[in-house]
Amino acid sequence: MLYQRSSQLCAEAEQVIPGGVNSPVRAFKSVGGTPIFVKEAKGAYLYDEDGNKLIDYINSWGPMILGHAYDPVVNAVIERAKKGTSFGMPTALETEIAKLAVSMVPNIDKIRFVNSGTEACMSAIRLARGYTNRDKIIKFAGCYHGHSDSFLIQAGSGAVTFGSPNSPGVTKGTAKDTLLAKYNDLQNVASLFEANPNEIAAIIIEPVAGNMGCIPPSDGFLEGLRQLCDANGTLLIFDEVMTGFRLAKGGAQELFGIKADIVAFGKVIGGGLPVGAFAARNEIMNYLAPLGPVYQAGTLSGNPLAMAAGLEMLKALNNDANVFKRLDEKTAYLEKGIREKLEAAGVVYTINRTGSMISVHFDASPVTDFQSASNGDNDTFKKFFHGLLKEGIYIAPSAYETWFITDALTYDDLDATITAVEKVAATL
Numbered sequence: 001m002l003y004q005r006s007s008q009l010c011a012e013a014e015q016v017i018p019g020g021v022n023s024p025v026r027a028f029k030s031v032g033g034t035p036i037f038v039k040e041a042k043g044a045y046l047y048d049e050d051g052n053k054l055i056d057y058i059n060s061w062g063p064m065i066l067g068h069a070y071d072p073v074v075n076a077v078i079e080r081a082k083k084g085t086s087f088g089m090p091t092a093l094e095t096e097i098a099k100l101a102v103s104m105v106p107n108i109d110k111i112r113f114v115n116s117g118t119e120a121c122m123s124a125i126r127l128a129r130g131y132t133n134r135d136k137i138i139k140f141a142g143c144y145h146g147h148s149d150s151f152l153i154q155a156g157s158g159a160v161t162f163g164s165p166n167s168p169g170v171t172k173g174t175a176k177d178t179l180l181a182k183y184n185d186l187q188n189v190a191s192l193f194e195a196n197p198n199e200i201a202a203i204i205i206e207p208v209a210g211n212m213g214c215i216p217p218s219d220g221f222l223e224g225l226r227q228l229c230d231a232n233g234t235l236l237i238f239d240e241v242m243t244g245f246r247l248a249k250g251g252a253q254e255l256f257g258i259k260a261d262i263v264a265f266g267k268v269i270g271g272g273l274p275v276g277a278f279a280a281r282n283e284i285m286n287y288l289a290p291l292g293p294v295y296q297a298g299t300l301s302g303n304p305l306a307m308a309a310g311l312e313m314l315k316a317l318n319n320d321a322n323v324f325k326r327l328d329e330k331t332a333y334l335e336k337g338i339r340e341k342l343e344a345a346g347v348v349y350t351i352n353r354t355g356s357m358i359s360v361h362f363d364a365s366p367v368t369d370f371q372s373a374s375n376g377d378n379d380t381f382k383k384f385f386h387g388l389l390k391e392g393i394y395i396a397p398s399a400y401e402t403w404f405i406t407d408a409l410t411y412d413d414l415d416a417t418i419t420a421v422e423k424v425a426a427t428l
């Protein structure tokens, strides 16, 4: 495959945009080469500026659960745009999507829409701090909750891919209120509570981690966090920006049967438009302005185009009783195929998967936390990535990312992917 035009476009972009990209994970810095410039996408496929067709396993980092340019979403956006693109005033549409979201997700009474997952998580911890009147939060090494200051402490995703899990620019004052724990290590979390009695406002966690590759919670881990929170008057925040409306209608809360106090959403809830949201039961949400003292706002929050897109997306997921089962089956099929091919080629690997989130780590030992995720062989990953790309398969350009499976993938696409893995595995 040729990437001449992408290379030219990247060089041009680099003159006026830092690194040529508006979000670092899009750059190919850790795998080498030129980021691919997309021209358009439909269903499971990307079409780039050089005329290549790629099977997409990023899917806009999650939201394209039903495929790119999903007709009901596209049509809703077109129709809505004709009636005005922003008012900064309430619309009936916002209530409609809020009602639907509240009906799909357990343990929430009210929801507020924002413009990104970053905003959702940032607002969720402010609300937790205001509600509990405490300052500290616990986050897990390798988890990513957007780029707001409190979270850029041992952060995953692009922050770790590009070597700045603790970003310069985050003040010591802010950093001291973020306590760092090991994913899947309850004892470690318990010791933070012992060392900081009555000071911890919230634990924030990706209930299935997706930003250090995919790492599922070990048995009893989320239950243990729930108990620790209850025992210490601390709120449990599930960052469901990736898992929400993907692992189940009600996200990880439903899948694992664990109650969170605040839930953050992103991506999916906007059907690919810039949307995030956070939600909780009444007593917590009523703490927000204009009802309560915790301030949070946004000119474009609840934007009509974004709400129209999100509503169609949620309706489609809510009305299709089998979509999550289909996604799980497709991903299980892919997992089985990849395992067989890597094993046959004698490649050392670990695959982690929960539902339609999956990742391949090039290391034999179990990958259960940030430390074990960091042990993967990045040289092998680079070869794997570029080998797949040559075969027309596009996975995230970093070993610290998860593959997101879309229902638009056919079993032929999955077979083509498995065959590509077989070819590439022979070269590793």
Ligand code: PMP
Pocket (backbone or CB within 6 Å): 061, 116, 117, 118, 119, 121, 144, 145, 146, 147, 157, 206, 210, 211, 239, 240, 241, 242, 266, 267, 276
């Ligand atoms: N939380 C999680 C779990 C995420 O994966 C992301 C983005 N990948 C965010 C928060 C931040 O969302 P956004 O990029 O929309 O700001």
